[in-house]
Amino acid sequence: MTRVLILDPLWPLDVGMEALDGIEVTLEQTDRIQGDDVVAVLVAPMQTIPANLLELVPNVRLVGTCSTGYDNLPVQELSAQGVMCLHVKSYCDAEVAEHTITLAANLLRGVAQLDGFVREGGWYPYPREPRRLAGSRLGIIGFGRIGRLVAMQGDALRMEIIAYDEFVDEATMQSLSVQKVDLDTLLETSDVVTLHAPLVPETQHLMNARRFAQMRDDAYLVNCARGPLVDHVALGDALRMGVIAGAAIDVYPVEPPPADEPAFGWPNLILQPHSAWYSAEARLAPYRRQIADLARFLRGEEPEGLIMQPEGTR
Structure with a gap:
């Protein structure tokens, strides 16, 4: 048998x-x-x-x-x-795309931070200024199935969508109202950078100290793809030093993360338990x-x- x-x-x-x-x-x-x-x-x-x-x-x-x-x-x-x-x-393409947009909106609007503020007895003035999604620039790294769904959902929220992918032509991106840009332009001009690239040797630590330094200090990072795409040491430094405004991560270099995972102590960071894929469906x-x-x-x-x-x- x-x-x-x-x-x-x-x-x-x-x-x-x-x-x-x-x-x-x-x-x-x-x-x-x-x-x-x-x-x-x-x-x-x-x-x-x-x-x-x-x-x-x-x-x-x-x-x-x-x-x-x-x-x-x-x-x-x-x-x-x-x-x-x-x-x-x-x-689970739809779930990951929805989770990505949800986290991007959370970061821009300051939902998690304001929730903690109220629970600690705060009310007004707010600890930070929430930002408007409409007109914000969403930079997508990796324009495969999930990247395209993220673009469509961001467009529905009237965000400005740009994307970087060496293997997708400009016409394909334009058909989805997306501007094709190089990686440097994406990092330097995006309000939110979201990762949707596969994990291969060439993308290991795609986001490192040099890349974080290219981002604006009021910009955010979302990673619902693979943990090793991000150098977590560099991410921690960028958050602590105010190089970027915040991040949301659903994936980690080691899963589940150990109890002494450094990310647990980083400021302006939303943590998720590799749940972007999950739904009843x-x-x-x-x-x-x-x-x-x-x-x-x-x-x-x-x-x-x-x-x-x-x-x-x-």
Whole structure:
């Protein structure tokens, strides 16, 4: 019998299983990776696989992560050895875009800060001047699916939208009422900078001390993408020294963050528990889609979430 290992202990085994009807396969929820009859391994978001995976399960032909981001998988290495790598496309794009705009609005309007002010007995004068969203400049770094949704929602709020993405042409951005700019211009002129780039070696610490220094001292940063896009040491320095006005982060270099996470003590910072993806509608969607893709793979069809074609077959 063909076996599929699910390494995520929280995976709901009652979700999406109808897609496997008529397919002879055994799904095994386990933390033990072994067996010549294992053809696929599925993991949780951010969960990694051992470097010697192919020694443990020599006949594995598919590895999938139950998330849109796939920096937890060694895609190049596995693909070079004929293993398919899967992720889940687009299941929470709307949620992440909405969360991003919500945080941007919170920062500009000072919602969290004013809430704390009232709870401490304050009323007037206010501790800061809230800013108007309409007419504020929203700078989007990374203009993929989520970046485009953020642009559409920002435009609906009458914000001025600019974006930086080396791989998206000017005409595409203009079709969404977005001005294409270089990264320097975006950082130097935006009221809010929001990150929607993938995590690859070239984007590691994309936001560092030099980049923060380019931002205005009344500007804000939002990161609902990947924690390592931001150098957190540099972010802490920028907040403490007033280099930027504030930030909102939903993702961290290490998740969950340790109890001594430096960010907990930084001023003018809104913290979220990697929850931008979450909604009642999105909660189970990645599991259903991953099982549906597993069924396609087992039937000999191409999965919808295939990251790249493997080199050869196993």
